[in-house]
Amino acid sequence: MSQLLEVSGVSVSFDGFKAINNLSFSIGEAELRAIIGPNGAGKTTFMDIVTGKTRPDEGRVVWGALSQSLLRMSESQIAQAGIGRKFQRPTVFEDQSVYDNLMMALKKDRSPWRVLSFRPQAEDRGRIEELAAEIGLSDALDRKSGELSHGQKQWLEIGMLLAQEPKLLLVDEPAAGMTLAEREHTTDLLKQAAKTRAVVVVEHDMEFVRRLDCKVTVLHEGSVLAEGSLDHVTKNQDVIDVYLGR
Amino acid sequence: MSRSFFARNPSVLIFIAVLALFTLAVTMASEAAGSGALSTSFVKTLGKTLCLCLVALAMDLVWGYTGILSLGHMAFFGLGGYMIGMWLMYARTESIVAASMSNAAIPPTDQEIVDAIGTQIFGVVGSSEFPPVWAFADSLWMQLALVVLVPGALALAFGWLAFRSRVTGVYLSILTQAMTLALALYLFQNDSGLRGNNGLSGLQNIPGLTGVPQADVSLWFFWASAFALGAGYLLCAWVVSGKFGSVIRGIRDDEARVRFLGYSVEGYKLFVFTFTAVIAGIAGALYYPQAGIINPAEIAPIASIYLAVWVAIGGRGRLYGAVIGAAIVSLLSTMFTGGQVPNLPLGFYTIHWVDWWQVLLGLSFVLVTLFAPKGIGGLFDLVTGRRSPERHGADLGPDSGSFQEKEAEE
Ligand SMILES: Nc1ncnc2c1ncn2[C@@H]1O[C@H](COP(=O)(O)OP(=O)(O)O)[C@@H](O)[C@H]1O
Numbered sequence: 001m002s003q004l005l006e007v008s009g010v011s012v013s014f015d016g017f018k019a020i021n022n023l024s025f026s027i028g029e030a031e032l033r034a035i036i037g038p039n040g041a042g043k044t045t046f047m048d049i050v051t052g053k054t055r056p057d058e059g060r061v062v063w064g065a066l067s068q069s070l071l072r073m074s075e076s077q078i079a080q081a082g083i084g085r086k087f088q089r090p091t092v093f094e095d096q097s098v099y100d101n102l103m104m105a106l107k108k109d110r111s112p113w114r115v116l117s118f119r120p121q122a123e124d125r126g127r128i129e130e131l132a133a134e135i136g137l138s139d140a141l142d143r144k145s146g147e148l149s150h151g152q153k154q155w156l157e158i159g160m161l162l163a164q165e166p167k168l169l170l171v172d173e174p175a176a177g178m179t180l181a182e183r184e185h186t187t188d189l190l191k192q193a194a195k196t197r198a199v200v201v202v203e204h205d206m207e208f209v210r211r212l213d214c215k216v217t218v219l220h221e222g223s224v225l226a227e228g229s230l231d232h233v234t235k236n237q238d239v240i241d242v243y244l245g246r
Numbered sequence: 247m248s249r250s251f252f253a254r255n256p257s258v259l260i261f262i263a264v265l266a267l268f269t270l271a272v273t274m275a276s277e278a279a280g281s282g283a284l285s286t287s288f289v290k291t292l293g294k295t296l297c298l299c300l301v302a303l304a305m306d307l308v309w310g311y312t313g314i315l316s317l318g319h320m321a322f323f324g325l326g327g328y329m330i331g332m333w334l335m336y337a338r339t340e341s342i343v344a345a346s347m348s349n350a351a352i353p354p355t356d357q358e359i360v361d362a363i364g365t366q367i368f369g370v371v372g373s374s375e376f377p378p379v380w381a382f383a384d385s386l387w388m389q390l391a392l393v394v395l396v397p398g399a400l401a402l403a404f405g406w407l408a409f410r411s412r413v414t415g416v417y418l419s420i421l422t423q424a425m426t427l428a429l430a431l432y433l434f435q436n437d438s439g440l441r442g443n444n445g446l447s448g449l450q451n452i453p454g455l456t457g458v459p460q461a462d463v464s465l466w467f468f469w470a471s472a473f474a475l476g477a478g479y480l481l482c483a484w485v486v487s488g489k490f491g492s493v494i495r496g497i498r499d500d501e502a503r504v505r506f507l508g509y510s511v512e513g514y515k516l517f518v519f520t521f522t523a524v525i526a527g528i529a530g531a532l533y534y535p536q537a538g539i540i541n542p543a544e545i546a547p548i549a550s551i552y553l554a555v556w557v558a559i560g561g562r563g564r565l566y567g568a569v570i571g572a573a574i575v576s577l578l579s580t581m582f583t584g585g586q587v588p589n590l591p592l593g594f595y596t597i598h599w600v601d602w603w604q605v606l607l608g609l610s611f612v613l614v615t616l617f618a619p620k621g622i623g624g625l626f627d628l629v630t631g632r633r634s635p636e637r638h639g640a641d642l643g644p645d646s647g648s649f650q651e652k653e654a655e656e
C-alpha cells in the first residue's frame with residue numbers, strides 16, 4: 001500500500017528536552033488512525049512537525065505520491081498541499097459569522113489578488129450549506145461563531161477542515177469538553193470523513209477511541225510504544241505500565 | 247460594484263452622502279462662492295483634514311483590520327508630499343526665473359535657466375546643483391507617478407524584510423518607528439537633496455495658476471481631497487467587505503490559524519502594508535499643496551503615533567470610525583494649538599490650551615483605551631444594536647482539555 005505520509009527518524013528537542021525522539025509513523029490514504037498517549041507524550045508536537053509549525057532537528061517527513069519533503073515548506077504551503085489541522089482548543093474566528101468562517105476555509109485559490117476579486121457563486125454557497133448541515137449548524141450560519149457553544153465551535157472547526165478538502169486531516173483532542181451526545185456526533189463525522197481521506201485523531205478518552213474502531217498508535221516520551229488494534233495495544237504490557245495502569 | 251455591495255454595507259452609502267453634503271455646504275459658504283462665511287484659510291484647514299481622514303483610513307486598514315500596528319505610515323504620507331512638492335517648487339521657480347531672465351539683452355540658454363532654478367531652490371543649503379533625485383522634477387506626470395511609486399516601493403521593501411522574518415507585535419511597531427525616524431533624520435541633512443530642514447515651500451502657489459486667487463485654488467483642492475476621501479472609502483470598504491476582509495481580520499485575531507488554512511499570511515500583510523502606504527502617499531500629495539510647506543519634521547516618529555491615536559479614538563476596525571477620529575481630533579488640535587480656544591483662568595492658574603492640549607489628548611487616549619475600546623465609532627452600535635461576542639480565548643489549563651470559562655461555570 002502506498003503511504004500518504006511517512007515520518008521517519010524524527011527528533012525534536014526544546015531546550016535540551018527531547019519532546020520527540022526518533023519517531024517513525026506512516027499513514028495510508030483513506031485510513032483512520034487514533035493516536036493515544038499520556039499528557040506530554042508529544043502528540044501535539046507531532047502535529048506541529050507535520051504541519052510545519054515546528055522544524056525537527058533531524059529526520060524526514062515525506063508527503064504524497066510525489067514524495068515531497070514537507071520540511072522545506074511553509075505552513076500555508078503544507079496546508080495547500082492537502083494537510084488540514086484541528087487544534088486542541090477550538091480556534092475559529094470568533095468575530096466572524098459561521099458562514100464567513102466556512103467561506104474562508106473553502107478550497108479556492110489563496111493568493112491575495114484572487115481572494116480580493118473573489119465573489120461567492122451559487123455553487124460555493126450551496127457547498128457551505130451542505131457542510132453546515134453536516135456539522136449541524138444550518139441554523140447558525142449568520143451567527144457570529146463566538147456565540148456558539150463549545151461543542152458547536154469544535155464542529156465548526158471540523159467543518160472548516162472538511163471545506164478545505166484535505167487529503168490528510170489531523171485532529172487534536174476533538175472530544176475534549178463535549179457532552180456524550182456531542183461525542184457521538186463527532187465520532188460519526190470523523191468516521192465519515194475517513195472514508196475519502198486519511199484522518200489522524202489524537203484522543204485521551206478510551207471510550208471515544210473504541211468507538212472510532214480503528215488502528216491505534218500509542219505514543220510515549222516522543223516515540224511509538226505500540227501499534228495495532230485497540231484490543232491489541234491495551235494488552236501490551238508496556239502500554240499498561242505507562243498509560244493504562246496509572 | 248453590484249447593488250448588493252451597498253445593500254450589505256449601508257454605512258458606505260451614508261458616508262458618501264454625508265461627505266457630499268459636507269462638500270456642498272463648504273462650497274457654498276466659501277469665499278470663492280462669494281459668501282465668505284468660511285475664510286480661505288479655514289477651507290484649506292478643512293481640505294487638509296479630509297486628507298488626514300484618508301490617511302487614517304489607511305491606518306485603520308493596516309491596524310484596525312489587519313492588526314499590524316504600523317507607527318510609520320506618516321512617512322509614506324510625507325514622501326507623497328515631497329514628491330508632488332518637488333514638481334510644484336521646480337515648475338514655479340522655473341516660471342519666475344524665466345520671467346526675470348526674459349528681460350535680459352541676450353536670451354538665456356536652457357542650461358542657464360536650469361542653473362538659475364538650481365541656485366534659487368538650493369541656495370539655502372549652499373548649493374546650486376540639482377541632486378539626482380530631482381531628475382524628473384520638471385515633469386508633473388512623472389512626479390505624480392512617484393507619489394504612488396516611492397511610498398509603495400519603500401513599504402514593499404520594508405514590509406518584505408519585516409514580515410518575511412515574522413516580526414510582529416510591538417517589535418514591528420518599533421521597527422516602523424525606526425524607519426520613519428531614519429527617514430526624517432536623513433531628510434534633515436542638507437545633502438539629502440531635499441533642502442534639509444528647510445524642506446520644500448511655497449507649495450500653495452500652483453504653477454500655471456498664478457492668476458487664480460487662492461480662494462478658488464483652495465476650493466479646488468478641497469474638492470480633490472473630498473473626492474479622494476470618497477474614492478478611498480469606497481475602495482477600502484470594497485477590500486474589507488469580501489473574503490479578503492475575512493482573511494485579514496482572521497490574521498488580526500489568530501494569524502497561525504490563517505496559515506494552517508493555507509493562506510500566506512506574510513503575503514497578505516505585505517499586500518495591505520503596501521496598499522495602505524500608497525493611499526497614505528496620495529493623501530500626502532493632496533495635503534501639502536494646501537499646507538504650503540513640507541519639512542522633515544512632518545515625518546518625525548510622533549506624527550505616526552498621532553495617527554494611531556486618531557484611529558484609536560475614532561474606533562478601529564470600522565472605516566467611519568477612523569474618519570471620525572481623524573476629523574474630530576485634528577480639527578480640535580488645530581483649534582487648541584492655534585490659540586482659538588480662550589484660555590481658562592482658574593484663579594491660581596491659567597490653563598493655556600496651546601500648552602495643555604497635548605495633555606488633554608494624551609489623557610483622552612488613555613481613557614478611550616481603558617473605558618471605550620471601540621472609540622467614538624462604538625456609539626453607533628448603541629443605535630444599531632451591534633454587539634461583539636464575548637471572547638474568552640484561553641483554556642483554563644492544559645489538562646482540562648478545551649474547557650473554557652463559560653462551560654466550566656455551567
Ligand atoms: N514550544 C515548546 N517549548 C518547550 N517545550 C515544549 C514546546 N512544545 C511542547 N513542549 C513540551 O514537549 C512535550 C510534549 O508536548 P505535547 O506535544 O504538547 O504533548 P501532548 O502529547 O500532551 O500533546 C511536553 O513536555 C511539552 O512541555
Ligand SMILES: [Mg+2]
Nearest residue numbers: 043044045088
Ligand atoms: Mg496535546
